[in-house]
Amino acid sequence: MILPSWMTRLPQSFGSASAGSLKADQWRVVATLYAPLVLIKEWHDAESTDTRIWLEVTTDLMSAVYACSSHTVSSESIEHYKTFMLSYLSKVKEHFKVHKWVPNYHAALHVIKLLELYGPTHGWWTFPFERLIRELQNVPNNSRMGE
Amino acid sequence: MILAAIMSILGKLSHSWSGVLLTGFRALFVTLCQLYRFDIPTENYIRSIQKSIPKSISQVQKKLHLYPPPSITYACCPNKLCSKIYSPSAVGSWPANCTSTLPDEQPCCTALLKADSDRKASQPRPIRPFVLYDIKSRIAEMVSMEPTASYLKKKPSTRATNTVTDILQADLVRNFKGPVKGPNGTFGYFDAPDNESRLLLTLSVDWMNPFGVKAAGISASVGVIAMCCVNLPLSIRYKPENLILVGLIPGPHEPVLDTVNYFLKPIVDALLILWEQGIRLSGSQDPNSLPQLIRAALLALVTDMPASKKVSGSLSHTADAFCSLCDMKKADMANLDMDSWDKYQRTCQDHRSAGFAWVNATGTVRRTLAKATGIRFSELLRLPYWDPTTQVAVDVMHNLFLGIIKRHYTVILGMTTKKSPPGGSHLYKQATEAKVKKGRRILNLRIAESQAKTLKNSCTWADLYFLAQECGATIKAVRKENSKASLSDSLEAWVHFYYQYRSLLNLLFSDRGRYHLDHEVTLLMKMIRYQRWMVSQIRIRAESLTLNFFLLFVKLPRR
Numbered sequence: 001m002i003l004p005s006w007m008t009r010l011p012q013s014f015g016s017a018s019a020g021s022l023k024a025d026q027w028r029v030v031a032t033l034y035a036p037l038v039l040i041k042e043w044h045d046a047e048s049t050d051t052r053i054w055l056e057v058t059t060d061l062m063s064a065v066y067a068c069s070s071h072t073v074s075s076e077s078i079e080h081y082k083t084f085m086l087s088y089l090s091k092v093k094e095h096f097k098v099h100k101w102v103p104n105y106h107a108a109l110h111v112i113k114l115l116e117l118y119g120p121t122h123g124w125w126t127f128p129f130e131r132l133i134r135e136l137q138n139v140p141n142n143s144r145m146g147e
Numbered sequence: 148m149i150l151a152a153i154m155s156i157l158g159k160l161s162h163s164w165s166g167v168l169l170t171g172f173r174a175l176f177v178t179l180c181q182l183y184r185f186d187i188p189t190e191n192y193i194r195s196i197q198k199s200i201p202k203s204i205s206q207v208q209k210k211l212h213l214y215p216p217p218s219i220t221y222a223c224c225p226n227k228l229c230s231k232i233y234s235p236s237a238v239g240s241w242p243a244n245c246t247s248t249l250p251d252e253q254p255c256c257t258a259l260l261k262a263d264s265d266r267k268a269s270q271p272r273p274i275r276p277f278v279l280y281d282i283k284s285r286i287a288e289m290v291s292m293e294p295t296a297s298y299l300k301k302k303p304s305t306r307a308t309n310t311v312t313d314i315l316q317a318d319l320v321r322n323f324k325g326p327v328k329g330p331n332g333t334f335g336y337f338d339a340p341d342n343e344s345r346l347l348l349t350l351s352v353d354w355m356n357p358f359g360v361k362a363a364g365i366s367a368s369v370g371v372i373a374m375c376c377v378n379l380p381l382s383i384r385y386k387p388e389n390l391i392l393v394g395l396i397p398g399p400h401e402p403v404l405d406t407v408n409y410f411l412k413p414i415v416d417a418l419l420i421l422w423e424q425g426i427r428l429s430g431s432q433d434p435n436s437l438p439q440l441i442r443a444a445l446l447a448l449v450t451d452m453p454a455s456k457k458v459s460g461s462l463s464h465t466a467d468a469f470c471s472l473c474d475m476k477k478a479d480m481a482n483l484d485m486d487s488w489d490k491y492q493r494t495c496q497d498h499r500s501a502g503f504a505w506v507n508a509t510g511t512v513r514r515t516l517a518k519a520t521g522i523r524f525s526e527l528l529r530l531p532y533w534d535p536t537t538q539v540a541v542d543v544m545h546n547l548f549l550g551i552i553k554r555h556y557t558v559i560l561g562m563t564t565k566k567s568p569p570g571g572s573h574l575y576k577q578a579t580e581a582k583v584k585k586g587r588r589i590l591n592l593r594i595a596e597s598q599a600k601t602l603k604n605s606c607t608w609a610d611l612y613f614l615a616q617e618c619g620a621t622i623k624a625v626r627k628e629n630s631k632a633s634l635s636d637s638l639e640a641w642v643h644f645y646y647q648y649r650s651l652l653n654l655l656f657s658d659r660g661r662y663h664l665d666h667e668v669t670l671l672m673k674m675i676r677y678q679r680w681m682v683s684q685i686r687i688r689a690e691s692l693t694l695n696f697f698l699l700f701v702k703l704p705r706r
Contacts, residue, residue: 123314128385
């Protein structure tokens, strides 16, 4: 697969334990680029209901992430996010009862209001601060400050 | 000299090794002169040059005017429960002991200082120093230096269409009220005189492990307080040199509960000055311009969920009042009907009064108040414009990308490399024929004690799951219950029950055993008790049990 150079790459050995844990942006790329390509291809004519539900929840989540990580925000895109996020959550609630309901699900619904207030998410996400943290972690420390 | 400075700052060379580098230079210089026996550089001249080469990196810094940014070092109480900070006195010393009272109303009295072993005859240094950089000077630097200066002096353009492309055009900024009435007669934040710059900042507090994620065993938590100026265009806003590092909250633990307020206090003080008086720049690059006034306001708190709760003064996300933006309680967490959310709506005024009520109370009253309202005090509430219901952002990176997406793929779809996935659909876990057969053999062996253990050792999780389904032992779908150990345990219990059950049935229906009725009743009672226990333990399929009992009762009267 040929990608534009600014897209975040996944580790070569994605899927095996040696790849380690994914970074936030790699998760975003998985959800918006790789998963749709692979899963729709694999699952689109699946007969079992389970697989269909898996595909449905995945595409719902994907659409919500598309709407929310876009560089422009309009009332339509907010509505889009709201519809798909609610649809995703209600499907999770219905079909995956075994899993704990987490506060993140609730907070994701507050994002609707915040998209109205703040505009595109790149203006208020923590990526730059996390990068600052990485730089601070690289500062050598031998338990003596500045030496 | 410059080489040494570069090595020290960019190459991360330690002070002592930069010293070695400089001394080496001096020696090299002297040897070169002696070797070639230059006539012109006389002995005195060589000596004067030699003297001009600095000996240590601190002298280099002085010569090149490389000063660290202005900062204040506070002494922070090392007691985990206290963490109060003390500003240095005019002569640069701190109190020796902590004077605050702990939450259990005991005095803290922890020693704050230690003798400095590095420098001779100097004052004792704080055990846990909290270094706070001066936000005001950092902002002044940004306003007076290119490339940021030209952007910060301009007012942001307003949007024409319905589409928002940046935070500056969004509703929160557009409706943000300024501290004084502007020349256009409105309170709009950007309705300001020409010689006034108005900045908007976002605050981020996050905790990190200074030893990196890879260092095994060593863990500490140092808080990073950083700010970002949203007036800058997106292309340069997030460049490392344009982020404002405000301070580092010293480790080794995160400050507990509301003690983070001690660290926020000096920051909020600075923000208050930036809001009310503003700061005035005298020496601007353009000599004709008027002294520039800069005001700044905190627009939003942008952090991950645990940190935002701590800083904004809400209870943790595991508390009953789990949401920092509304009044929803844990029981309603799965409420997806957003039209009914009005009843959870919390106003800014509610939050403020609850926060100030908490800070004015003491001891146990505080605890009850926090439990009832879900709100503790946060220093940010002292900012007159601070609205915790809108200015605390839910970070999309942590919430969506690292939260929901990650959870969706690893937990809900079960795509994980871990050996025993924590519940979920087991798409990529196939039971192997050979191992299932082996498992069946083990189950038939009926070696009561070690059965579970043998099963666990010889079968994979998927095989056990398959066996359990085959036996009809439905397993409680809770994370813990689905581990390999609990699966084999429940299989063992199932086998126990199965054999006991079968022997009881054999006993009842055998022609040889003509027991008294009361004996049969006792047995039945025993079975029913057993069934109840079973249902609670491994939930055997209820219908097969009822069917068997039904047969039992049909048969009984005949005898």
